[in-house]
Amino acid sequence: MTTERDGRPDGERSTPDAPRPGPEALYGERPTPPQLENGPGWEADPLLVCGGEAYVEGEYLYQDYVYDDHGADLRTMVDGPPDHGERLGGLFAIPSGDLYYPNDPERYGYNAADLLEFRARPTEDGVAYRVTLNTMLESDAAAVAIGIDTTAGDPGPDHRTDWGYGLGELGAPADHVLVTWGEGAELDGEPLADDRVSVDLERNQLEVEVPLAPAGETWRHYCLTGLWDAEADGFRQVAVEPDDETPGGRLERQSPPPVFNVGFRFEEPFGAPLHDALDLGRELLDVVRSGGPRDLGYGAWREHRQARALTNRNVSELHADVDFAVLESDETDRSGVPRTGYLNCLYPSRYEFGEGRDPDENFLGGRIQPYALYVPSAYDPNAEADLPMVLLCHSLGCSYNQYGIYTPNYVTQLGEEYGAAVLVPQTRGPVGWFQREAELDVFEAWRDVERRYPIDRSRVTLSGYSMGGYGTLVLAAKYPDLFGRGFAVVGPPTEDPVEGPTNNLLRAPGLVTRRLFGGGDRGELLGIFSEEPENALRITENLRHVPMLLWNGIVDPLVPLLAPTNYAERLRSHGYRHQLELFTGTHLLLVLRDNWSRGGRYLSKGRVPESPARVTYRRVLDHDHPDLNLRHDGAYWVRDIEVREGRDSGLVDATCYARGYAEPERKSYTSTGATPLPHTKRGIRWEVPDEDAHHPPANALGVRLSGVDRATLWVERPGVDPTEPLYLRAETDGDATLVLKGSFGEREVAVADGETAVVDLEQRAETAE
Numbered sequence: 001m002t003t004e005r006d007g008r009p010d011g012e013r014s015t016p017d018a019p020r021p022g023p024e025a026l027y028g029e030r031p032t033p034p035q036l037e038n039g040p041g042w043e044a045d046p047l048l049v050c051g052g053e054a055y056v057e058g059e060y061l062y063q064d065y066v067y068d069d070h071g072a073d074l075r076t077m078v079d080g081p082p083d084h085g086e087r088l089g090g091l092f093a094i095p096s097g098d099l100y101y102p103n104d105p106e107r108y109g110y111n112a113a114d115l116l117e118f119r120a121r122p123t124e125d126g127v128a129y130r131v132t133l134n135t136m137l138e139s140d141a142a143a144v145a146i147g148i149d150t151t152a153g154d155p156g157p158d159h160r161t162d163w164g165y166g167l168g169e170l171g172a173p174a175d176h177v178l179v180t181w182g183e184g185a186e187l188d189g190e191p192l193a194d195d196r197v198s199v200d201l202e203r204n205q206l207e208v209e210v211p212l213a214p215a216g217e218t219w220r221h222y223c224l225t226g227l228w229d230a231e232a233d234g235f236r237q238v239a240v241e242p243d244d245e246t247p248g249g250r251l252e253r254q255s256p257p258p259v260f261n262v263g264f265r266f267e268e269p270f271g272a273p274l275h276d277a278l279d280l281g282r283e284l285l286d287v288v289r290s291g292g293p294r295d296l297g298y299g300a301w302r303e304h305r306q307a308r309a310l311t312n313r314n315v316s317e318l319h320a321d322v323d324f325a326v327l328e329s330d331e332t333d334r335s336g337v338p339r340t341g342y343l344n345c346l347y348p349s350r351y352e353f354g355e356g357r358d359p360d361e362n363f364l365g366g367r368i369q370p371y372a373l374y375v376p377s378a379y380d381p382n383a384e385a386d387l388p389m390v391l392l393c394h395s396l397g398c399s400y401n402q403y404g405i406y407t408p409n410y411v412t413q414l415g416e417e418y419g420a421a422v423l424v425p426q427t428r429g430p431v432g433w434f435q436r437e438a439e440l441d442v443f444e445a446w447r448d449v450e451r452r453y454p455i456d457r458s459r460v461t462l463s464g465y466s467m468g469g470y471g472t473l474v475l476a477a478k479y480p481d482l483f484g485r486g487f488a489v490v491g492p493p494t495e496d497p498v499e500g501p502t503n504n505l506l507r508a509p510g511l512v513t514r515r516l517f518g519g520g521d522r523g524e525l526l527g528i529f530s531e532e533p534e535n536a537l538r539i540t541e542n543l544r545h546v547p548m549l550l551w552n553g554i555v556d557p558l559v560p561l562l563a564p565t566n567y568a569e570r571l572r573s574h575g576y577r578h579q580l581e582l583f584t585g586t587h588l589l590l591v592l593r594d595n596w597s598r599g600g601r602y603l604s605k606g607r608v609p610e611s612p613a614r615v616t617y618r619r620v621l622d623h624d625h626p627d628l629n630l631r632h633d634g635a636y637w638v639r640d641i642e643v644r645e646g647r648d649s650g651l652v653d654a655t656c657y658a659r660g661y662a663e664p665e666r667k668s669y670t671s672t673g674a675t676p677l678p679h680t681k682r683g684i685r686w687e688v689p690d691e692d693a694h695h696p697p698a699n700a701l702g703v704r705l706s707g708v709d710r711a712t713l714w715v716e717r718p719g720v721d722p723t724e725p726l727y728l729r730a731e732t733d734g735d736a737t738l739v740l741k742g743s744f745g746e747r748e749v750a751v752a753d754g755e756t757a758v759v760d761l762e763q764r765a766e767t768a769e
Helices: 277-290 303-313 324-329 400-404 408-417 437-452 467-478 510-517 536-543 562-574 589-593 597-604
Strands: 054-055 058-063 115-123 128-135 143-147 160-162 167-172 176-182 185-188 197-198 207-211 217-229 320-323 343-348 368-375 388-393 423-424 457-466 486-489 548-553 578-583 613-622 638-641 649-657 667-672 681-688 700-706 710-714 726-732 736-742 745-751 755-759 765-768
Touching: 058 277, 058 320, 058 408, 058 613, 115 324, 128 143, 128 217, 143 167, 143 597, 176 207, 176 536, 217 324, 277 320, 303 736, 320 536, 343 423, 343 437, 368 408, 388 408, 388 437, 388 649, 388 755, 400 408, 400 649, 408 597, 423 437, 437 467, 457 467, 467 486, 467 536, 536 562, 536 613, 536 649, 548 562, 548 597, 562 681, 613 638, 638 649, 649 710, 681 710, 726 745
Parallel strands: 388 423, 388 457, 457 486, 486 548, 548 578, 700 726, 710 736
Antiparallel strands: 054 058, 058 115, 115 128, 128 207, 143 176, 143 217, 160 167, 176 185, 197 207, 217 320, 343 368, 368 423, 578 681, 613 649, 638 710, 649 700, 667 681, 726 755, 736 745, 755 765
């Protein structure tokens, strides 16, 4: 028997302050950034499920998507972007909308009209509305228009569909139009008193109270955001080319609504996947020939319906019917917040990286960040069983909705067949390579999932395609005590798998690189790579207890065959479990097939061992980011590895014999398969060794050190009895110190190569043989 989330046998003394797997970002309470705080009169907690609505004790709440502020769909793939426009995304994360913010980051942050939340509540003097923006650097940068249809879709003589303020025809009938720009507000063209209007620059909130009396009726609401033009007393119009004051993106012949974001989008669609190569070719040809809207692979930022509505100047379907009778009764109804299926969620970050977007780095700042989460349809919140989880890492130039658009079976097969929650973090942009801020994002999103759903930490696995495959390899090796198995698809073990100038497609500089993959436009080679690439080949030793399934193409120009075979050879040299499957195809062939059942079955068998008898961990200093509290210095019961001066990495290989030990028997194999496509496979599996290969139980540790100055061993975790003498034998390439920790406290032991120390843990005495 074991205690919950604790691998120690019943009756074993607890170990105080034992290390937890993963970085600090995975732990702690959910923070409350200012955007999620409530001012006077507002009490409901935010929904943080995009496209959701709820009534909570007298308040109506709608949660919008973030970084979805791209306006109308104006340009085709043939037109391309404006010469001076900066936007988010790469080839597989192109927004449907085509509006570009003015090039004044201090005022607009390339995100100033991004609607985060809408609220309404009745008051003694009318109705109070509160709009929260994702970014607010200046109180009067954004403009918000709220259309109110008091007959809820039954047009009357006073309805108007041109709301004024330069908005033009919108197709949405309104009896009342409320416009606010932070420094003021007007209802039906009449200024509201100053005490009815407020702006909170810290909370990014605009609040207005209007003298209207719904009296228990249901009123239809529309909500649009744009930029305020004080000189024109209206929304700032869209030009062809953006400048420091004017948004851009339209073509000469066009006159789009000056609207970046529309609220109340409860059914934002994904682009229909095209997994037949002939159909895909026809679709691409039709788009090019027609010069029509960009309808291929849409939905990356969940704003396609918005973009098409604004293009057609008809946002009438994007509305919320607010029932004031429910509000006046103080009832709570959360049925409009989905709990299962494919969700877009938001988490509050505890890290400050500035507001808005950084187009040069394709980076999402802000304290509110998105992620995708699939929850299986059979999930029962009343069931006692916790959910397994798959961390699914997105590809280069993609968004957190990549798999929902291009390979929906990748999500649903893992979620439904495996019965797992599937998490796809955004990693603060389409590049990131799962390092630094991108790495933090993974674990902050994970922390947020655990706040919403009961996740079984012993059944967490990870997977990903292309750059997501790289993320699978590097995260599994950095944090092997978090993952039971890994499934990497066409993933390179390094950012630059060829490590030379031969791969011309990957090395396309400048504009081509930016448009394809979302990198900068600085003309650098490998603008899509990070400044300090991390190499997963250097830390394969850490995967002793994380079996890996690798799918790669034989003729893949982006991840040449040498890359995965080199990686598999490293695993083979360690004797670790893995299976390399080579498909006759190129980089995107498996996307077109979209069949991941075998990968899901492989992951479903993964279990995270609590305290394995043998732990191998290499710390690579270049992989650490102490400024972000990211230190990869141990796993399981081996921690705090300190690398010797002059070395760039240090290895600890520790074996505990307290419960007996035997190395598994390694078996190499080769075979072929036909699912999802014909392939060859080869790998290593582990089998139970013969009885005579077992080391009998002994209160002993064997430790091999290379390049290590100091390391900590939590010796009770693998079964050491602190009441008995501990035999500690070391193999080391230099003098080192081992710190033994447990319920007995802390004990330092100096070790030299080939010596055995006999340590009395409780009496704090030692002898050497």
